[in-house]
Amino acid sequence: MNATVSVAVASSTEPVLAQAPLLRIDGVGKSYGTVQVLSGCTLDVQRGEVVVICGPSGSGKSTLIKCVNGLVPFNAGRILCDGVDVGLGRQVDLVRLRTRVGMVFQNFELYPHLSVLENLCLAPVHVLRRPRSEAAERAHQLLVRVGLPDKAGSLPGQLSGGQQQRVAIARALAMDPIALLFDEPTSALDPEMVGEVLDVMVELARDGMTMMVVTHEMGFARKVADRVVFMDAGRIVETGTADGFFSEPTTERARGFLSRILSH
């Protein structure tokens, strides 16, 4: 949390708008009845930054990134994302925000009744009102980019898990987002398919895409993460560089977590 304070101070002393964080999560809390899922989460994400969020299951990682694009409402604090106050939850603003911040889900969530091409065109055509031919052309480019140029006509159910997740990434990119949220993108994959998905994500990161990634893939974190955020019991417990976090975690809970996931 100290890291975020210093970032905030830095941006306030330099009056350059471009340096305002793309995303500011400020003291966000969420509870379901008496169960507190998130409390006091504070985090800034700069443009072009790749932030990896890790932590034990049930620690609130997925809930936190779903708060960012308003999929999950929160009860306390404030989230400013690309100038939109997410907590106010005005439908108009949320739609605008979601067209700019894409999301990739653990279970892909491709639309099973639509072809791969239609999956990529749905939101561009119906939300951005792009002409169909333009959306299709862009979709074909993106399928080339994720290495699936010949799958445009397939149905999602005919693809492997790794291929589906690559299509899902292409679908998110079809909206030309300024940032992408990943919710455990490789957790539902067979081990041999994790690599192909991570390769696409590494390439995205290198191209300068702003990314918030909930994942346990420590290799990915080391390779591209600018920062690693460790969450436990709904709180952000530790924030640091990937190297710093993995080699010298400062909190006991992070050490325990790392020893458990790195031991196998």
Place this chain on the structure above:
Amino acid sequence: MTYNWDWAILVREPFLGWLIAGTGLTLAIAGLGWAIALTVGVIVGIGRTVANRPIRAASAIYVQVFRNIPLLVQMFLWYFVLPELLPTAWGHWLKRDLPAPEFWTAVVALGLFTAARIAEQVRSGIRTVPQGQTQAALASGLRATQTLRLVVLPQCFRIILPPLTSELLTTIKNSSLALTIGVLELTAQSRQIESNTFHGFEAFTAATAIYLAIATLVRLAMRRFEAGRSMPQAKQAPPMALREA
């Protein structure tokens, strides 16, 4: 038993004409009733899943009322009771000025009754579409109504197509109840042939064969419709056949 079989009666006039007219009315009642049932049923079914409480409650009441009163009673209520409850002028219009009042009453009664059943299927179909689908659609910027129309309902209809087929078949058979309020549909025409000729066996055999033929055609058509809209699920093992060890 001495019974004079005379199958030729079925192709003799006026009886052949009666059967054809009856078949036509059966198809018309079932077809128009089905159109009402689908329209109302889909709206009520969606209504049962929305966040708005009054809409949800109204939809639930609709289903309870129309599903739990026997169709035969509903036909009588629409035909005999409703005109008396309405303002006099409206009642007169229903009884005197509406052309073929018994036909339209049967269509409306059958349609609204079946709508309650379709609403339940639509509701459970919507519930079957995983929540992640809705989240993915919303996350891409689609509005709630677009999400319903473009992502949830298309999947819902594919899921409920088999039970909908069977509902359509039931609707065709239920149309025979229209005879109780005086519609000369297929079953009524068969009865009329019987009372005119005393050849009940032949008449009802013809009706049976015609119902079966309609049902078979509907089933074949629906199967073709379904095949063009398959939605393969990844990583889904086929259901395990249970057998004794």
